[in-house]
Amino acid sequence: MKNKYAKKVMDQVRAKDPNQPEFLQAVEEVLSTLGPVLEANPQYEENAILERMVEPERTITFRVPWVDDKGVVRVNRGYRVQFNSAIGPYKGGLRFDPSVNLSVLKFLGFEQVFKNSLTTLPMGGGKGGSDFDPKNSPHTPGKRCSDGEVMRFCQSFMSELYRHIGPDTDVPAGDMNVGGREIGYLFGQYRKLTNEWTGVLTGKGISYGGSLMRPEATGYGAVYFAGNMLATRKQSFKGKICAVSGSGNVASFAAQKLITLGAKVVTLSDRSGSLYVKNGLTTKDVAEVIALKTVRRGELSEIAASVKGAKFYAGGNPWQIAARVDCAFPCSRQNELNGADAEYLLKHGCKLVAEGANMPSTPEAIASFVEAKILYAPGKASNAGGVATSGLEMSQNSERLSWSAKTVDDKLREIMAAIHDNAYEAAAKFGQRGNYVAGANIAGFLKVADAMVAQGV
Numbered sequence: 169m170k171n172k173y174a175k176k177v178m179d180q181v182r183a184k185d186p187n188q189p190e191f192l193q194a195v196e197e198v199l200s201t202l203g204p205v206l207e208a209n210p211q212y213e214e215n216a217i218l219e220r221m222v223e224p225e226r227t228i229t230f231r232v233p234w235v236d237d238k239g240v241v242r243v244n245r246g247y248r249v250q251f252n253s254a255i256g257p258y259k260g261g262l263r264f265d266p267s268v269n270l271s272v273l274k275f276l277g278f279e280q281v282f283k284n285s286l287t288t289l290p291m292g293g294g295k296g297g298s299d300f301d302p303k304n305s306p307h308t309p310g311k312r313c314s315d316g317e318v319m320r321f322c323q324s325f326m327s328e329l330y331r332h333i334g335p336d337t338d339v340p341a342g343d344m345n346v347g348g349r350e351i352g353y354l355f356g357q358y359r360k361l362t363n364e365w366t367g368v369l370t371g372k373g374i375s376y377g378g379s380l381m382r383p384e385a386t387g388y389g390a391v392y393f394a395g396n397m398l399a400t401r402k403q404s405f406k407g408k409i410c411a412v413s414g415s416g417n418v419a420s421f422a423a424q425k426l427i428t429l430g431a432k433v434v435t436l437s438d439r440s441g442s443l444y445v446k447n448g449l450t451t452k453d454v455a456e457v458i459a460l461k462t463v464r465r466g467e468l469s470e471i472a473a474s475v476k477g478a479k480f481y482a483g484g485n486p487w488q489i490a491a492r493v494d495c496a497f498p499c500s501r502q503n504e505l506n507g508a509d510a511e512y513l514l515k516h517g518c519k520l521v522a523e524g525a526n527m528p529s530t531p532e533a534i535a536s537f538v539e540a541k542i543l544y545a546p547g548k549a550s551n552a553g554g555v556a557t558s559g560l561e562m563s564q565n566s567e568r569l570s571w572s573a574k575t576v577d578d579k580l581r582e583i584m585a586a587i588h589d590n591a592y593e594a595a596a597k598f599g600q601r602g603n604y605v606a607g608a609n610i611a612g613f614l615k616v617a618d619a620m621v622a623q624g625v
């Protein structure tokens with residue numbers, strides 16, 4: 169990190185939070201690209217903008233007691249990190265996973281601040297969740313929690329969270345393991361406790377204030393963003409071989425959109441392993457995966473035999489399977505694509521990586537992509553379509569109106585194009601044309617930093 173001010177703040181964060189590796193990784197990734205902006209704008213250092221940006225405005229941790237199906241009392245830890253509200257109410261998802269801790273949520277909340285700024289909508293950044301594991305019942309490990317257990321957990325979680333959120337304060341949404349079912353239980357409990365119907369959560373069901381296209385938005389948005397990148401090299405998705413990781417919300421809709429645009433999607437993955445289909449999955453296969461994951465809540469290994477031409481590779485990631493990959497879409501989890509995976513992809517033809525997940529590429533992988541000058545989109549830019557559509561859900565709730573799927577999809581396309589152009593132009597303005605990492609960080613940072621300067625210390 170060359171800029172002295174950025175380096176000083178990075179050292180302070182390392183000294184203060186030495187046990188938060190994911191948070192340190194996310195902060196370093198942003199600060200290391202801001203040098204030219206900090207040099208051109210001394211007011212940011214004078215106002216201690218970086219020191220303030222790396223400290224959440226508020227961090228809440230709480231006890232979540234609940235009763236399992238056997239009548240045993242269980243206790244999990246709940247969190248909400250309200251990172252920055254300079255440009256709008258805190259906004260960001262809730263994640264339920266045993267890997268959830270303060271470091272993970274601070275990394276996600278920090279990223280969210282820049283991502284939300286990039287969407288062009290008035291949203292601050294936050295993130296929350298719990299170490300609750302809905303995929304592992306505490307009384308029968310390996311078996312999923314029942315709907316009743318998930319409901320009781322969500323009700324207890326919201327019984328504390330409700331006092332810290334609100335439609336103009338903090339508007340959570342889903343993230344890993346928090347989909348339509350969980351948002352429904354959380355919303356029901358919020359309504360009961362407050363006796364109010366407001367758009368306090370996004371990702372709601374269509375019958376009670378949800379937006380059409382919200383489930384599709386993150387995956388579709390990542391593909392729209394990637395399409396804008398390809399257009400800068402006068403290319404399209406037609407005939408491109410694409411590797412996608414994950415098989416949840418983001419991955420499945422990214423795969424679906426890619427196939428409809430003429431690409432060949434050759435992989436999907438989950439905790440059980442990777443599905444590889446040399447001639448490409450069909451939209452029917454993807455629909456089957458969506459049903460598997462959202463209705464039956466099963467594993468990819470269960471359907472591998474019924475997908476035409478599929479091979480199943482147990483464990484691991486899908487990055488080093490296909491003999492040729494033109495485009496990669498990591499849509500599973502943080503740090504799922506490492507330096508060796510990046511080298512493999514580059515050697516096997518990869519010219520575009522668009523992140524659907526948050527921070528899926530390790531710093532070594534990012535360095536390889538940037539050095540190879542391929543089209544590489546960091547998650548905070550390419551996966552912003554989800555939160556942008558959450559912003560559109562908030563607008564519809566405030567208006568007491570529901571927009572058509574086409575209206576929302578058109579707005580999503582416009583927003584992804586605007587994010588792309590802002591990131592591209594910010595990189596060019598600060599001497600790093602084609603570097604979307606620098607461009608996204610700079611464009612996201614400037615709006616929040618200027619709002620913080622304007623609002624005083």
Ligand code: NDP
Binds near residue numbers: 552
């Ligand atoms: P889901 O829970 O729907 O899907 C996550 C996928 O990743 C599943 O296929 C899951 O497998 C797989 N996975 C998780 N952990 C592991 C692991 N340790 N090893 C192998 N596979 C794993 O989550 P989403 O699709 O919503 O989110 C995916 C990523 O996208 C996350 O990083 C999230 O923060 C990010 N994101 C999501 C947004 C959204 O709107 N949903 C918005 C912006 C970013 P399995 O099914 O076996 O659990």
